[in-house]
Amino acid sequence: MKYKHILIVTYGRSGSTLLQGLLNSIDSCLVRGENFHACYGLFRAFDSFQKTKKQVDVENSLLSTSPWYGASLVDEEQFLVDARALLINQLAPPKAVTYYQCLGFKEIRYLPPESEKESAAMDLRNYLDFLTRLLPECALIFLTRDHEQVINSGWWKEKNPGVTKKRLTVFEGELANYSEGKSWVFPIEYRDMTKRTQRLQALFEFLGAPYSKKKINKVLSAKHSYAPKLKGKGGGGLWQSMNRLDLVAHASFDEPKAKLKAGELLVIQGVVVLMPELLGSYKLVAENPAGEEVIKWGMPSPAMAKKFPKNPHSKRARFRMNGVRLKDGQSANIYLVDNENNRYCLAAVGVGNKEERK
The missing domain is CATH 2.60.40 (Immunoglobulin-like)
Structure with a gap:
């Protein structure tokens, strides 16, 4: 494969678990599920250390009397090395996973806030830049879906459809802007997977992986996501x-x-x-x-x-x-x-x- 890491960047009910299944059909490719935005905490910590080092008097920070004592010793690259080891050991514990060539995960928690009462929107551009530094040689797959289908699926049905559409539109606009000029970014739509369009085949070419119709059909025929199994009814025997x-x-x-x-x-x-x-x-x-x-x-x-x-x-x-x-x-x-x-x-x-x- 052309990449050592893969990240699925999307929102809920977009078909991300199906895409996860398709990627895991590739030999030696291991793409985990979502993790409650665990890497965003690493990003915030990294950002804090960067600000710490940039805003102190380097010379005086070596004095024990300085409020920023030791700040000049902050090592960004060492932080990334340590954070990378932490993340990889959680995604692919050595005792449980013996071999893979490409590792990654999917996450759906990127949308802008639903209301002003929520915390401020993340700096998506800088966050994605951080993720590609945290996981080098990383492919970003941006997955989207028809908004009408999203708002009528799962928990979105309980949300204000107008607000949801606005959040989806803003997020997808940010993804489009970020994608410009970046060869390691690949946008794809839900319908490309379910209809097996040329775009789905292009995804495998982008990753440098063989496209197997047999494996694709097997994945598409399997149950995905956490949605409950549709219950049948029985009578007698x-x-x-x-x-x-x-x-x-x-x-x-x-x-x-x-x-x-x-x-x-x-x-x-x-x-x-x-x-x-x-x-x-x-x-x-x-x-x-x-x-x-x-x-x-x-x-x-x-x-x-x-x-x-x-x-x-x-x-x-x-x-x-x-x-x-x-x-x-x-x-x-x-x-x-x-x-x-x-x-x-x-x-x-x-x-x-x-x-x-x-």
Whole structure:
């Protein structure tokens, strides 16, 4: 790889955990999750030592009678060496991590204050400069996402949308200004990952890492972020489990109308609403012990249309799978398949003990 360190710079609900997963799919690349802005404390300490050394009478600071006694001995480079060792030992403890070529982490706590009551905004430009000194040969990846999608995701839904949009706009403007003339900075959008655009491939080229479609598909099909797993509902001997995919805005099963037993024909139905930015042709495919079948999907779903009025996929999100016969302990997987035939495991249904499924 071209870099020894990678930092993901972004805000919450931007898809940063998905990007973290994509980067960790690169051999010998280790990108940790967020850490409550731990490095900002190091930056503040570094800034204080810099001010201390610049504002004292160097000659008199060697006298024990001086209020700045010893200030001239402050060593900025030694501070960076010590801070770097501290950080690396936390990100990659020697006893737990034996090998990596590139190390980094993601952080989402960069936005300007929400109100005047909060602490003053950070000096983003100087902070990013500090991070690249703290972690030399460092690539900065600036991740952004459509603001409407952000404000309607997670905890942002509880915030004032106008204030949130303003904060996002200011922050992204600062990132754009900082990026000018810096070859080690790479901006990317959430949609580049979910749609696997040329920009995603360019990211791997930027890092000097091979682009593996197989690995990318595996990462995109996995659950990311701390959002809870979408819960399925069961009745009788039937269990239903829904995975969370970054390509899906909402997915759920209907409650079975009757108690079902092993060997009976199952009717599985529910709703799957794709992310609003997704284009192209998608289908649902069921894989069960008897073979594969394409699930009927795209029937009217008025409840979803009401819940997600701005999502173009919400009006026809209902699916129905008929005639599935499973023995006790057997299961069927449901895959979301795109127009390039990439498969993402969306759900599973089974009869009997879920832990004993075959």
